[in-house]
Amino acid sequence: MSQTDTPREGRLRTINGAALPSHPVRAAKGIVLFLCCAVVVLPFLAVVSTSLAQEPQINAAGGYVLWPDDPSLDAYRAIFAGGIVTRALMVSVGITLVGSALSIVCITLLAYSLSRPGTFAHKPILLTVLFTMLFSPGMIPMYLTIKQLGLLNSYWSLILPGLVTAFQVVIVRAFFLDIPPELIDAARIDGAGELQILTRIVLPLSKAVVAVIGLFNAVAYWNAFFNALLYMQDASKWPLQLVLRTYVVDEATMDVDPNVVGDFIPAPQSLQMAVLVVSIVPIALIYPFLQKHFAKGIYIGAIKG
Structure with missing residues (x-):
């Protein structure tokens, strides 16, 4: 049984002759990619949200808002x-x-x-x-x-x-x-x-x-x-x-x-x-x-x- 499974397992772990990374490595790459995306997206989200937020929420948040409670286009x-x-x-x-x-x-x-x-x-x-x-x-x-x-x-x-x-x-x-x-x-x-x-x-x-x-x-x-x-x-x-x-x-x-x-x-x-x-x-x-x-x-x- 193991003799027939070994070649199949080897085929599943390779793509065009290149070995696939292990699950922990793939998970670590996903986490790093998510953090990089968050570093890019969060500041832009804060800018847009603050432009739509009301003054009381901005003062309570200390100047920047990640999600406005009552969005308004008054600033625009x-x-x-x-x-x-x-x-x-x-x-x-x-x-x-x-x-x-x-x-x-x-x-x-x-x-x-x-x-x-x-x-x-x-x-x-x-x-x-x-x-x-x-x-x-x-x-x-x-x-x-x-x-x-x-x-x-x-x-x-x-x-x-x-x-x-x-x-x-x-x-x-x-x-x-x-x-x-x-x-x-x-x-x-x-x-x-x-x-x-x-x-x-x-x-x-x-x-x-x-x-x-x-x-x-x-x-x-x-x-x-x-x-x-x-x-x-x-x-x-x-x-x-x-x-x-x-x-x-x-x-x-x-x-x-x-x-x-x-x-x-x-x-x-x-x-x-x-x-x-x-x-x-x-x-x-x-x-x-x-x-x-x-x-x-x-x-x-x-x-x-």
């Missing part, structure tokens, strides 16, 4: 009725859309030209791009450059400094180098120009890496606040992240319209957490649709150098 109505958050949200959306689109265009064009042998000044330009990965200009020279260009207090000061990133150019160039050259040669024989080759052959095969750099730049533009802190003196042009910093980090008092919220004014913690939720949700909604391209875009782009 208050921040959107004030006008500051709504205006800052529109500024951030505009900067993110315009900046991400221009970044994709500039990075794609530069990476494609550097991936084609024989282009004008191919090696000097590539060395210049790689040089910027090692040395950055610094805050003061960048501020003086923006000032000399007359971009202070302009939305372009929030877009142009981060328009092209050398690391992303290297990734996209490596991805383009991995495309079979026979496809490009065949298109060139058929009379296609470089722009047609890029738009009709290269880009359709590079959707993964384009999605990755698009999301990277979108997150960078959406979360950026330091450039706005340096270059934007007009508070009406502040992006959402700088408004968030003003109310959450600096703990500035938010003006609330009594015609919207009535006599009951939401707690300051609820207003702060509501602004924080508004700043998180847009990127959190976009990320799941592009997350599948992350591994493919990074790994394939790293095959060739």
